[in-house]
Amino acid sequence: MIVERTYNEEFVRCFMSTPEIFDTVSEDGQRPIDFNPDVEKDVWLVVVDDEEIIGLYFLHSLTTVTMMIHAQILVRYRAKHSKTAGIEVYKWMLDNLPDECQKFVTSVPALYGNVIKYVKYFGFKHEGTNRKSYLKGGEIVDMENYGITRDEVEEYLRCQQ
Secondary structure, eight states: OEEEEOOOHHHHHHHHHSHHHHHHHOOTTOOGGGOOOOTTTSEEEEEEETTEEEEEEEEEESSSSEEEEEEEEOHHHHHHHHHHHHHHHHHHHHHHSOTTOOEEEEEEETTOHHHHHHHHHTTOEEEEEEEEEEEETTEEEEEEEEEEEHHHHHHHHHHHO
């Protein structure tokens, strides 16, 4: 499995606009045409296995020490590759992000139990709830906030060996 950064804005836009991804990551009323990724400022990681693109990870600086992270794995690859992809992305992060980056956070709409299970598998800890903050399917739902420190990522990887 290969993880590499992409600066290809059109690729990111096309991948994120595929219905199986966009329908999950977008709120009601958002349109793919309005999505404009910043491939210079943000980090977009392509995950490839056997020459097939299986997913894309997005990292965005929130502060000088904290990055937000989101995973988008194509449905047909989730069962077989999502865990390996996450481990490889962790390795890429430790090898390529500056040491100042000490915290990784994500927010998950409460209605996506599978995603919550995924982030917990990778050692993210629940850090609070942003109540009634995400519009999906005509309902306003909570967002669950999770985080993991760089030290915890390193420990997680040691335990996987």
